[in-house]
Amino acid sequence: MSEINYQALRDAAEKATKGSYIVGHTSGNQHGNITGVFVCQKWKGEPGGVIAECHVNCLVETDVQAYANAEFIAAFNPNVALALLDERERNLQYIKSRDQENEEIALTVGKLRVELEAAENNLIDSECHVAELEEALRDKQALLEASEKRIAELEAQTVTVKEVGDA
Numbered sequence: 821m822s823e824i825n826y827q828a829l830r831d832a833a834e835k836a837t838k839g840s841y842i843v844g845h846t847s848g849n850q851h852g853n854i855t856g857v858f859v860c861q862k863w864k865g866e867p868g869g870v871i872a873e874c875h876v877n878c879l880v881e882t883d884v885q886a887y888a889n890a891e892f893i894a895a896f897n898p899n900v901a902l903a904l905l906d907e908r909e910r911n912l913q914y915i916k917s918r919d920q921e922n923e924e925i926a927l928t929v930g931k932l933r934v935e936l937e938a939a940e941n942n943l944i945d946s947e948c949h950v951a952e953l954e955e956a957l958r959d960k961q962a963l964l965e966a967s968e969k970r971i972a973e974l975e976a977q978t979v980t981v982k983e984v985g986d987a
Contacts, residue, residue: 834898834902837871839861841861842861846858856886858873
């Protein structure tokens with residue numbers, strides 16, 4: 821299928837006869853065979869002015885097919901075409917807004933990933949620093965315990981002091 825020119829389709833629909841369409845009367849030949857089915861403008865619920873005629877010919881071989889063609893043309897009238905084109909336009913705008921939102925989300929996700937990586941690196945650095953501080957604390961605790969033990973040992977010893985002059 822070739823590419824659809826939506827603007828040309830809109831222009832054609834806007835220029836076409838307004839209103840709803842309906843399958844109207846038929847035309848026939850002298851043998852009583854249907855030769856065409858008319859598509860009419862709907863007027864007070866009945867067929868009004870003729871818009872188009874669907875013929876029975878070598879490409880449209882039966883009156884059933886001619887009726888089906890007429891029903892399609894009546895169903896796909898300019899009002900329907902314009903409504904579908906308007907809906908398409910709304911959908912395109914929605915898609916555009918979703919695309920823009922998705923782009924913004926992708927940028928935010930990228931920024932958050934960079935921030936997460938930086939936070940993880942800071943955490944690793946902090947964990948290393950904590951390990952160093954814990955080791956220093958253990959060393960200081962060991963020194964404190966040794967000092968307290970030595971103080972206790974010294975306090976437990978009896979010291980005899982001679983007075984200078986007693987000899």
